[in-house]
Amino acid sequence: MKAMLSGFAAIIIIGVAAWYGLHQIGLTSAEVYSSPAVRLD
């Protein structure tokens, strides 16, 4: 039971970390599709 709950907790933690990490390195949809002539905030 504890292994299962730990696994599920890890999914959530990794998901949040991935979202935050990708934001930090500039890999959001808005960032990727913006250019000098296009601003997508």
Added chain:
Amino acid sequence: MLRHVMAFLALVLLTAAPMGVAAQDAGAPAQIDRSATGGAQTLDDILRRQDGLKVDDDFRRNSLERAAERAEAAGTPPGGLGPRGAASDADLWRALRYDEADVQSSTLNPNGRVLIQDGGMWWLEFREGPLAHYGGLLLLVTIAVLAVFYLLRGRVRIEGGKAGTTVLRFQWIERFAHWMLAGSFILLGLTGLFTLFGRMYLIPILGHEANSVLLTASKFIHNNVSWAFMLALVMVFFMWVWHNIPNRTDLTWFAQAGGIIGKNHPPAKKFNAGQKIIFWSVILLGASISVSGLSLLFTFDMPLFAHSFQFLNDLGAPGWVGMDPLPVDLAPQEEMQFAQLWHSIVAFGLMAVIIGHIYIGTVGMEGAYDAMGSGEVDENWAHQHHSIWYDELKARGETPKGKSATPAE
């Protein structure tokens, strides 16, 4: 007795229903008489399109060709004589609609000249048609077959009942990795199914607003949980690949159909041949889904299909099945479309396999869930289903209660 009656009725329904549905086929689009409009769109075309029926758009697609032929025959300049003389807005937009216009743009990227990607229409129709229908059918049929199997075979019981003592089958880290993989797979599968079927089935039930919220959340969950899935996949591979290499005991296991029919108990090591099939399906299909998923996530940055098609063409593979060589000059949108189809088709396959896996690990077999639930399995269960593994455990001196002085291997 009742189980068998129910199984028989279920089988009859499953085979009769598709035949009944096939009988009421919508039929090919009726031939429409366009003489009244001189070959252009008629009221019937408009009504058919509004009803969502298939319209044969040949009259539009080839109108430029026919106009050019008429012009040549009459000796007038090509391009037709529309209201603006030799150039017509309608002709221009028609050419753009079918990606036949001669477009020049300031970008060097040839895809900058594609204003309407007509080549993507087949993808759109395939995704809404055969992909959704056959994919969904695969999952429903899998569930139905398992239901019939359960009604006929019942739960695989531990012969002679439980021993009451247990041995350790899976350590914490193995169970952790499995549940990380399983939990993420469930989330990814459900959000993926919502994304594919939302427009068709969820909007009529939930309405546009609720569906939009659901699908926005689904995309967010799908894109972020995918990393946990990929990490867990790598963990599971390295933990268990050694135990999943095929060997001779697997032949015996298959010969006795795993003991699922009758009362045989073919010998098996840590993983029997059926489990090895599950393992390799998950690893190979999961890896394939992951790669196509990454291609979709990093849009346009990871094209996979141009190279793959070139490789297959070089092998001559399309010729083996009587097909023309595959297209290798793919626009970025086409790459994404192929990636999406591959991702969905392989995912449907893996979901069907996992539905079977979930069945056998919960309802289908007494004592199986404990392996992943607590990690400790009943000794009688271990002896009956994984006798070689159980004997090796005992030879190593791991005592019945599952607690040994030295840590498990």
